[in-house]
Amino acid sequence: MSDTKKVPVGVSARHIHLSLEHVDALFGKGATLTELKPLSQPKQYAAHEMVSVHGPKGSFAKVRILGPARQLTQLEISRTDAFTLGINPPVRQSGSIEGTPGIRIVGPAGEVTIEQGVIVAARHIHFHTADAERWGIQDQQMLKVRVGGERGVVFEQVLARVSDQYALDMHIDTDEGNAAGVTPGTFGEIID
Amino acid sequence: MSDTKKVPVGVSARHIHLSLEHVDALFGKGATLTELKPLSQPKQYAAHEMVSVHGPKGSFAKVRILGPARQLTQLEISRTDAFTLGINPPVRQSGSIEGTPGIRIVGPAGEVTIEQGVIVAARHIHFHTADAERWGIQDQQMLKVRVGGERGVVFEQVLARVSDQYALDMHIDTDEGNAAGVTPGTFGEIID
Numbered sequence: 001m002s003d004t005k006k007v008p009v010g011v012s013a014r015h016i017h018l019s020l021e022h023v024d025a026l027f028g029k030g031a032t033l034t035e036l037k038p039l040s041q042p043k044q045y046a047a048h049e050m051v052s053v054h055g056p057k058g059s060f061a062k063v064r065i066l067g068p069a070r071q072l073t074q075l076e077i078s079r080t081d082a083f084t085l086g087i088n089p090p091v092r093q094s095g096s097i098e099g100t101p102g103i104r105i106v107g108p109a110g111e112v113t114i115e116q117g118v119i120v121a122a123r124h125i126h127f128h129t130a131d132a133e134r135w136g137i138q139d140q141q142m143l144k145v146r147v148g149g150e151r152g153v154v155f156e157q158v159l160a161r162v163s164d165q166y167a168l169d170m171h172i173d174t175d176e177g178n179a180a181g182v183t184p185g186t187f188g189e190i191i192d
Numbered sequence: 193m194s195d196t197k198k199v200p201v202g203v204s205a206r207h208i209h210l211s212l213e214h215v216d217a218l219f220g221k222g223a224t225l226t227e228l229k230p231l232s233q234p235k236q237y238a239a240h241e242m243v244s245v246h247g248p249k250g251s252f253a254k255v256r257i258l259g260p261a262r263q264l265t266q267l268e269i270s271r272t273d274a275f276t277l278g279i280n281p282p283v284r285q286s287g288s289i290e291g292t293p294g295i296r297i298v299g300p301a302g303e304v305t306i307e308q309g310v311i312v313a314a315r316h317i318h319f320h321t322a323d324a325e326r327w328g329i330q331d332q333q334m335l336k337v338r339v340g341g342e343r344g345v346v347f348e349q350v351l352a353r354v355s356d357q358y359a360l361d362m363h364i365d366t367d368e369g370n371a372a373g374v375t376p377g378t379f380g381e382i383i384d
Binding site: 078079080091123148150151152153154155156157172173174175176178179180181 | 270271272283315340342343344345346347348349364365366367368370371372373
Protein backbone atom coordinates (compact mmCIF):
# COMPACT_ATOMS: atom_id res chain seq x y z
CA MET A 1 0.00 0.00 0.00
CA SER A 2 2.99 2.31 -0.28
CA ASP A 3 2.00 5.39 -2.19
CA THR A 4 5.04 7.45 -3.07
CA LYS A 5 4.02 11.07 -3.31
CA LYS A 6 5.69 11.93 -6.60
CA VAL A 7 5.16 15.34 -8.13
CA PRO A 8 6.39 16.70 -11.48
CA VAL A 9 8.68 19.69 -11.01
CA GLY A 10 8.31 22.69 -13.29
CA VAL A 11 10.80 25.56 -13.39
CA SER A 12 9.18 28.97 -13.86
CA ALA A 13 11.35 31.46 -15.72
CA ARG A 14 10.74 35.14 -15.02
CA HIS A 15 7.27 36.15 -16.20
CA ILE A 16 4.55 38.71 -15.69
CA HIS A 17 0.80 38.69 -15.12
CA LEU A 18 -1.06 41.80 -16.32
CA SER A 19 -4.32 43.38 -15.28
CA LEU A 20 -6.81 44.16 -18.08
CA GLU A 21 -6.10 47.86 -17.54
CA HIS A 22 -2.39 47.31 -18.06
CA VAL A 23 -2.95 45.12 -21.15
CA ASP A 24 -4.76 48.15 -22.59
CA ALA A 25 -2.03 50.56 -21.54
CA LEU A 26 0.82 48.44 -22.89
CA PHE A 27 -0.74 46.92 -26.02
CA GLY A 28 -3.45 49.44 -26.92
CA LYS A 29 -7.09 49.95 -25.97
CA GLY A 30 -9.06 46.73 -26.47
CA ALA A 31 -5.99 44.57 -27.10
CA THR A 32 -6.15 40.98 -25.93
CA LEU A 33 -3.48 38.43 -25.02
CA THR A 34 -3.16 35.55 -27.47
CA GLU A 35 -2.14 32.01 -26.52
CA LEU A 36 1.29 30.73 -27.50
CA LYS A 37 1.11 27.51 -25.47
CA PRO A 38 -0.87 26.08 -22.56
CA LEU A 39 0.67 25.82 -19.07
CA SER A 40 0.32 22.95 -16.59
CA GLN A 41 -2.60 24.65 -14.85
CA PRO A 42 -6.00 24.50 -16.63
CA LYS A 43 -6.89 27.64 -18.65
CA GLN A 44 -3.48 29.24 -18.00
CA TYR A 45 -1.23 29.96 -20.95
CA ALA A 46 1.99 31.61 -22.08
CA ALA A 47 1.03 34.49 -24.37
CA HIS A 48 2.71 35.51 -27.60
CA GLU A 49 2.96 38.99 -26.13
CA MET A 50 6.01 40.17 -24.20
CA VAL A 51 7.06 43.35 -22.41
CA SER A 52 10.33 44.79 -21.20
CA VAL A 53 10.89 45.60 -17.52
CA HIS A 54 13.26 48.26 -16.24
CA GLY A 55 14.79 48.48 -12.77
CA PRO A 56 17.19 51.07 -11.34
CA LYS A 57 20.24 48.97 -12.27
CA GLY A 58 19.24 46.86 -15.26
CA SER A 59 16.43 45.58 -17.44
CA PHE A 60 15.07 42.53 -19.24
CA ALA A 61 14.07 43.06 -22.85
CA LYS A 62 11.64 40.18 -23.34
CA VAL A 63 9.52 39.08 -20.41
CA ARG A 64 6.83 36.55 -21.22
CA ILE A 65 3.25 37.40 -20.23
CA LEU A 66 1.17 34.60 -18.73
CA GLY A 67 -2.55 34.80 -19.41
CA PRO A 68 -5.35 35.28 -18.97
CA ALA A 69 -5.35 38.79 -17.50
CA ARG A 70 -5.69 38.96 -13.71
CA GLN A 71 -6.94 41.39 -11.10
CA LEU A 72 -3.43 42.64 -10.32
CA THR A 73 -0.25 43.04 -12.32
CA GLN A 74 2.56 40.94 -10.84
CA LEU A 75 6.14 40.36 -11.99
CA GLU A 76 7.73 37.11 -10.78
CA ILE A 77 11.53 36.94 -10.89
CA SER A 78 14.38 34.99 -9.38
CA ARG A 79 16.78 36.44 -6.81
CA THR A 80 19.44 36.43 -9.55
CA ASP A 81 17.10 38.54 -11.73
CA ALA A 82 16.49 40.88 -8.80
CA PHE A 83 20.22 41.66 -8.56
CA THR A 84 20.27 42.40 -12.31
CA LEU A 85 17.33 44.81 -11.98
CA GLY A 86 18.66 46.34 -8.77
CA ILE A 87 15.58 45.72 -6.62
CA ASN A 88 14.96 43.58 -3.55
CA PRO A 89 11.59 41.83 -3.75
CA PRO A 90 10.47 39.51 -0.94
CA VAL A 91 9.60 35.82 -1.28
CA ARG A 92 5.82 35.82 -1.51
CA GLN A 93 2.88 33.67 -2.45
CA SER A 94 1.29 34.74 -5.73
CA GLY A 95 -1.21 37.55 -5.18
CA SER A 96 0.38 38.76 -1.95
CA ILE A 97 2.01 41.93 -3.20
CA GLU A 98 1.43 44.46 -0.41
CA GLY A 99 4.63 46.38 0.27
CA THR A 100 6.59 44.78 -2.58
CA PRO A 101 8.74 46.84 -4.96
CA GLY A 102 7.37 48.35 -8.15
CA ILE A 103 8.84 48.34 -11.64
CA ARG A 104 8.60 50.14 -14.98
CA ILE A 105 6.97 48.03 -17.69
CA VAL A 106 7.19 48.93 -21.38
CA GLY A 107 5.01 47.50 -24.17
CA PRO A 108 4.61 48.30 -27.87
CA ALA A 109 1.78 50.82 -27.25
CA GLY A 110 2.80 52.46 -24.00
CA GLU A 111 4.35 52.06 -20.59
CA VAL A 112 3.25 51.65 -17.01
CA THR A 113 5.08 52.06 -13.72
CA ILE A 114 3.55 49.93 -10.99
CA GLU A 115 4.02 50.99 -7.36
CA GLN A 116 4.17 47.39 -6.14
CA GLY A 117 3.90 43.90 -7.60
CA VAL A 118 7.38 42.41 -7.93
CA ILE A 119 7.90 39.17 -6.02
CA VAL A 120 10.16 36.16 -5.82
CA ALA A 121 7.50 33.46 -5.95
CA ALA A 122 7.44 31.12 -2.95
CA ARG A 123 8.03 27.52 -4.03
CA HIS A 124 4.69 25.72 -4.11
CA ILE A 125 2.75 22.71 -5.31
CA HIS A 126 -0.60 22.87 -7.04
CA PHE A 127 -2.75 19.93 -5.96
CA HIS A 128 -6.05 18.96 -7.45
CA THR A 129 -8.47 18.37 -4.57
CA ALA A 130 -8.42 14.64 -5.33
CA ASP A 131 -4.61 14.45 -5.03
CA ALA A 132 -4.64 16.36 -1.77
CA GLU A 133 -7.34 14.13 -0.27
CA ARG A 134 -5.56 10.95 -1.33
CA TRP A 135 -2.33 12.10 0.33
CA GLY A 136 -3.90 13.84 3.33
CA ILE A 137 -2.58 17.27 2.41
CA GLN A 138 -4.28 20.52 3.43
CA ASP A 139 -4.36 23.81 1.54
CA GLN A 140 -1.57 26.14 2.79
CA GLN A 141 0.30 23.29 4.50
CA MET A 142 4.10 23.53 4.36
CA LEU A 143 5.78 20.45 2.87
CA LYS A 144 9.27 19.06 2.32
CA VAL A 145 10.08 17.79 -1.15
CA ARG A 146 13.18 15.86 -2.18
CA VAL A 147 14.69 16.13 -5.63
CA GLY A 148 17.52 13.61 -6.05
CA GLY A 149 20.48 13.43 -8.39
CA GLU A 150 23.95 14.91 -8.61
CA ARG A 151 22.67 18.20 -7.13
CA GLY A 152 20.20 16.56 -4.77
CA VAL A 153 18.19 18.94 -2.61
CA VAL A 154 15.36 18.75 -0.11
CA PHE A 155 13.20 21.84 -0.45
CA GLU A 156 11.56 22.84 2.81
CA GLN A 157 8.83 25.49 3.11
CA VAL A 158 7.00 24.22 0.03
CA LEU A 159 3.50 25.69 0.10
CA ALA A 160 0.55 23.41 -0.71
CA ARG A 161 -2.16 25.05 -2.81
CA VAL A 162 -5.28 22.95 -3.26
CA SER A 163 -8.13 23.52 -5.69
CA ASP A 164 -10.34 21.54 -8.05
CA GLN A 165 -9.08 24.02 -10.66
CA TYR A 166 -5.46 22.84 -10.27
CA ALA A 167 -3.40 20.06 -11.81
CA LEU A 168 -0.64 18.38 -9.79
CA ASP A 169 2.60 20.31 -10.38
CA MET A 170 5.41 21.77 -8.28
CA HIS A 171 6.61 25.25 -9.23
CA ILE A 172 10.07 26.55 -8.42
CA ASP A 173 12.08 29.40 -9.91
CA THR A 174 15.21 29.23 -12.06
CA ASP A 175 17.61 29.66 -9.11
CA GLU A 176 15.94 26.74 -7.35
CA GLY A 177 15.75 24.63 -10.51
CA ASN A 178 19.40 25.22 -11.33
CA ALA A 179 20.50 24.61 -7.73
CA ALA A 180 18.77 21.21 -7.78
CA GLY A 181 19.80 20.27 -11.33
CA VAL A 182 16.16 20.08 -12.44
CA THR A 183 15.59 19.26 -16.11
CA PRO A 184 12.36 18.55 -18.03
CA GLY A 185 10.85 15.34 -16.67
CA THR A 186 12.29 15.72 -13.16
CA PHE A 187 10.05 14.55 -10.30
CA GLY A 188 10.15 15.46 -6.64
CA GLU A 189 8.97 13.34 -3.74
CA ILE A 190 7.00 14.77 -0.85
CA ILE A 191 8.77 13.37 2.21
CA ASP A 192 7.07 15.32 5.01
CA MET B 193 28.11 16.41 24.72
CA SER B 194 26.00 17.54 21.78
CA ASP B 195 28.19 19.14 19.17
CA THR B 196 26.15 20.76 16.43
CA LYS B 197 28.13 20.68 13.23
CA LYS B 198 27.67 24.29 12.17
CA VAL B 199 29.46 25.58 9.11
CA PRO B 200 29.57 29.12 7.68
CA VAL B 201 28.11 29.24 4.18
CA GLY B 202 29.86 31.32 1.52
CA VAL B 203 28.34 32.04 -1.88
CA SER B 204 30.88 32.02 -4.72
CA ALA B 205 30.02 34.35 -7.58
CA ARG B 206 31.39 33.49 -11.01
CA HIS B 207 35.18 33.69 -10.99
CA ILE B 208 38.25 32.45 -12.77
CA HIS B 209 41.58 30.90 -11.82
CA LEU B 210 44.43 31.53 -14.26
CA SER B 211 47.64 29.66 -14.99
CA LEU B 212 50.87 31.68 -14.94
CA GLU B 213 51.06 31.30 -18.71
CA HIS B 214 47.60 32.82 -19.11
CA VAL B 215 48.34 35.66 -16.67
CA ASP B 216 51.19 36.53 -19.03
CA ALA B 217 49.02 36.21 -22.14
CA LEU B 218 46.16 38.31 -20.75
CA PHE B 219 48.03 40.93 -18.69
CA GLY B 220 51.43 41.05 -20.38
CA LYS B 221 54.69 39.15 -19.98
CA GLY B 222 55.80 39.12 -16.33
CA ALA B 223 52.54 40.58 -15.00
CA THR B 224 51.43 39.46 -11.55
CA LEU B 225 48.04 39.32 -9.85
CA THR B 226 47.59 41.78 -7.01
CA GLU B 227 45.47 41.18 -3.92
CA LEU B 228 42.17 43.04 -3.52
CA LYS B 229 40.95 41.08 -0.50
CA PRO B 230 41.66 37.75 1.20
CA LEU B 231 39.26 34.79 0.86
CA SER B 232 38.18 32.36 3.55
CA GLN B 233 40.91 29.89 2.58
CA PRO B 234 44.47 30.69 3.72
CA LYS B 235 46.67 32.37 1.05
CA GLN B 236 43.76 32.63 -1.42
CA TYR B 237 42.61 36.07 -2.52
CA ALA B 238 40.36 37.99 -4.89
CA ALA B 239 42.63 39.93 -7.26
CA HIS B 240 42.18 43.47 -8.48
CA GLU B 241 42.50 42.10 -12.00
CA MET B 242 39.48 41.03 -14.04
CA VAL B 243 38.89 39.54 -17.48
CA SER B 244 35.93 39.24 -19.81
CA VAL B 245 34.69 35.82 -20.95
CA HIS B 246 32.85 35.20 -24.21
CA GLY B 247 30.61 32.25 -25.05
CA PRO B 248 28.71 31.49 -28.25
CA LYS B 249 25.56 33.20 -26.96
CA GLY B 250 26.68 35.86 -24.49
CA SER B 251 29.50 37.21 -22.38
CA PHE B 252 30.41 38.63 -18.98
CA ALA B 253 32.42 41.83 -19.00
CA LYS B 254 34.02 41.68 -15.56
CA VAL B 255 34.93 38.31 -14.14
CA ARG B 256 36.98 38.39 -10.96
CA ILE B 257 40.27 36.50 -10.90
CA LEU B 258 41.05 34.52 -7.76
CA GLY B 259 44.73 34.19 -6.95
CA PRO B 260 47.36 33.01 -6.69
CA ALA B 261 47.91 31.57 -10.17
CA ARG B 262 47.30 27.81 -10.49
CA GLN B 263 48.45 24.93 -12.67
CA LEU B 264 45.31 25.11 -14.81
CA THR B 265 42.98 27.89 -15.90
CA GLN B 266 39.44 27.23 -14.70
CA LEU B 267 36.24 29.30 -14.99
CA GLU B 268 33.60 28.59 -12.36
CA ILE B 269 30.06 29.71 -13.17
CA SER B 270 26.49 29.01 -12.15
CA ARG B 271 23.99 27.15 -14.33
CA THR B 272 22.24 30.52 -14.84
CA ASP B 273 25.53 31.97 -16.13
CA ALA B 274 25.96 28.94 -18.41
CA PHE B 275 22.65 29.73 -20.15
CA THR B 276 23.77 33.32 -20.65
CA LEU B 277 27.06 32.21 -22.21
CA GLY B 278 25.41 29.44 -24.25
CA ILE B 279 27.54 26.57 -22.96
CA ASN B 280 26.75 23.46 -20.93
CA PRO B 281 29.47 22.78 -18.35
CA PRO B 282 29.15 19.79 -16.00
CA VAL B 283 29.05 19.93 -12.20
CA ARG B 284 32.62 19.13 -11.20
CA GLN B 285 35.01 19.29 -8.29
CA SER B 286 37.63 22.02 -8.71
CA GLY B 287 40.56 20.79 -10.79
CA SER B 288 38.57 18.08 -12.57
CA ILE B 289 38.24 19.70 -15.99
CA GLU B 290 38.72 16.82 -18.45
CA GLY B 291 36.09 17.01 -21.17
CA THR B 292 34.57 20.28 -19.96
CA PRO B 293 33.75 23.14 -22.37
CA GLY B 294 36.26 25.82 -23.27
CA ILE B 295 35.77 29.58 -23.43
CA ARG B 296 37.36 32.71 -24.89
CA ILE B 297 39.01 34.92 -22.25
CA VAL B 298 39.99 38.53 -22.95
CA GLY B 299 42.36 40.65 -20.86
CA PRO B 300 43.91 44.11 -21.29
CA ALA B 301 47.03 42.73 -23.03
CA GLY B 302 45.68 39.85 -25.07
CA GLU B 303 43.25 36.99 -25.30
CA VAL B 304 43.25 33.23 -24.82
CA THR B 305 40.81 30.55 -25.90
CA ILE B 306 40.95 27.54 -23.62
CA GLU B 307 39.85 24.15 -24.98
CA GLN B 308 38.46 23.05 -21.64
CA GLY B 309 38.15 24.42 -18.10
CA VAL B 310 34.60 25.68 -17.54
CA ILE B 311 32.77 24.01 -14.68
CA VAL B 312 29.80 24.46 -12.38
CA ALA B 313 31.58 23.90 -9.08
CA ALA B 314 30.24 21.02 -6.99
CA ARG B 315 29.01 22.25 -3.63
CA HIS B 316 31.64 21.46 -1.01
CA ILE B 317 32.93 22.14 2.47
CA HIS B 318 36.55 22.91 3.30
CA PHE B 319 37.47 21.34 6.63
CA HIS B 320 40.65 21.89 8.51
CA THR B 321 42.00 18.48 9.51
CA ALA B 322 41.17 19.25 13.15
CA ASP B 323 37.48 20.00 12.33
CA ALA B 324 37.18 16.81 10.29
CA GLU B 325 38.69 14.69 13.05
CA ARG B 326 36.49 16.22 15.72
CA TRP B 327 33.36 15.46 13.67
CA GLY B 328 34.48 12.12 12.20
CA ILE B 329 34.42 13.33 8.62
CA GLN B 330 36.61 11.85 5.87
CA ASP B 331 38.06 13.64 2.86
CA GLN B 332 35.78 13.15 -0.20
CA GLN B 333 32.83 12.06 1.96
CA MET B 334 29.39 13.17 0.74
CA LEU B 335 27.40 15.10 3.35
CA LYS B 336 23.93 16.57 3.83
CA VAL B 337 23.75 20.16 5.04
CA ARG B 338 20.63 21.98 6.16
CA VAL B 339 20.19 25.72 5.71
CA GLY B 340 17.00 26.87 7.42
CA GLY B 341 14.81 29.91 6.98
CA GLU B 342 12.06 31.05 4.65
CA ARG B 343 13.73 29.26 1.72
CA GLY B 344 14.97 26.34 3.81
CA VAL B 345 16.92 23.70 1.91
CA VAL B 346 18.84 20.54 2.68
CA PHE B 347 21.76 20.26 0.30
CA GLU B 348 22.70 16.66 -0.45
CA GLN B 349 25.87 15.61 -2.29
CA VAL B 350 28.01 18.11 -0.40
CA LEU B 351 31.64 17.09 -0.92
CA ALA B 352 33.98 17.12 2.09
CA ARG B 353 37.48 18.38 1.34
CA VAL B 354 39.92 18.01 4.23
CA SER B 355 43.36 19.59 4.55
CA ASP B 356 45.50 21.28 7.16
CA GLN B 357 45.65 24.12 4.60
CA TYR B 358 41.88 24.72 4.77
CA ALA B 359 39.63 26.79 7.02
CA LEU B 360 36.09 25.61 7.79
CA ASP B 361 33.76 27.02 5.12
CA MET B 362 31.00 25.71 2.85
CA HIS B 363 31.05 26.91 -0.75
CA ILE B 364 27.99 27.03 -2.96
CA ASP B 365 27.27 28.97 -6.14
CA THR B 366 24.88 31.87 -6.65
CA ASP B 367 22.00 29.67 -7.86
CA GLU B 368 22.32 27.57 -4.72
CA GLY B 369 22.76 30.59 -2.46
CA ASN B 370 19.72 32.34 -3.92
CA ALA B 371 17.62 29.18 -3.83
CA ALA B 372 18.33 28.80 -0.12
CA GLY B 373 18.05 32.51 0.75
CA VAL B 374 21.64 32.63 1.94
CA THR B 375 22.91 36.01 3.10
CA PRO B 376 26.19 37.03 4.74
CA GLY B 377 26.41 35.33 8.14
CA THR B 378 24.27 32.33 7.19
CA PHE B 379 25.27 29.00 8.72
CA GLY B 380 24.46 25.48 7.60
CA GLU B 381 24.26 22.40 9.77
CA ILE B 382 25.73 19.06 8.73
CA ILE B 383 22.91 16.60 9.43
CA ASP B 384 24.28 13.42 7.84
